[in-house]
Amino acid sequence: MYRILAAVGTDIERARTQVEYIRNLxxxxxxxxxTIVHSYVEEDDANTPVDESLPPEESDAxxxxxxxxxxxxxxxxKQEIYSPVDRxxxxxxxxVGAEQIVIAGRKRTPVGKALFGSTTQSVLLRSDIPVVVTGVPE
Known part of the structure; x- marks a missing residue:
């Protein structure tokens, strides 16, 4: 069995691009x-403590x-992640022994990347396994 880790955010349209890629394999x-992973800490709030004893609500995505x-x-x-998103x-x-990570791209301005960092970029640079970035819907 080929194990994929799908890092899903909150945007349904971007999530659909991940599904499309996976189902066409x-x-x-x-x-x-x-294995679907979703962070219950907003990227901008990565230093905010989270009460991990409470069950998180699943996002629509x-x-x-x-x-x-x-x-x-x-x-x-599915797994929840609470640490900084990229880590x-x-x-x-x-x-989970994933052989590939599938993450949806996001349109960001260069200023936005400088201010908030880029989870996708960090995962791409630090991963030891292949990372597929699915397209950003128009």
Whole structure:
């Protein structure tokens, strides 16, 4: 079984690009398993403490990804990440033995990247496994 870690944010349209990529992989319904990760700490609030004893609410994007993948008979499980987002994605990928990370791109201005950092860029630069960045819907 080929294990993919799908790092899903809150934007449903970007999440759909991840589903489209995954479901179009060869033999996805029989040979692909997906672990969805979602950070319950906003990227801008990574230093804000989170009460991990409370169950988080799933974002609409996470619900959409899970239901769409299951509708295509793709095995799915989910993990929450609470650490800084990029580190959480990389740690989760290692924990589940992922062979690939699928993350949705986001349009950001150069100033926005300088002010807030880029989770996608950090994951791309630090990952030891392939990272696929799906397109940004127009």
């Amino acid at each position: 060869p033999d996805a319904s029989t040979n692909v398993a997906v 996470v619900i959409e990804v899970r239901s769409q993948l299951e509708a295509h008979d793709i095995e799915v499980d 959480g994605i990389l740690d989760a990928a290692e924990d």
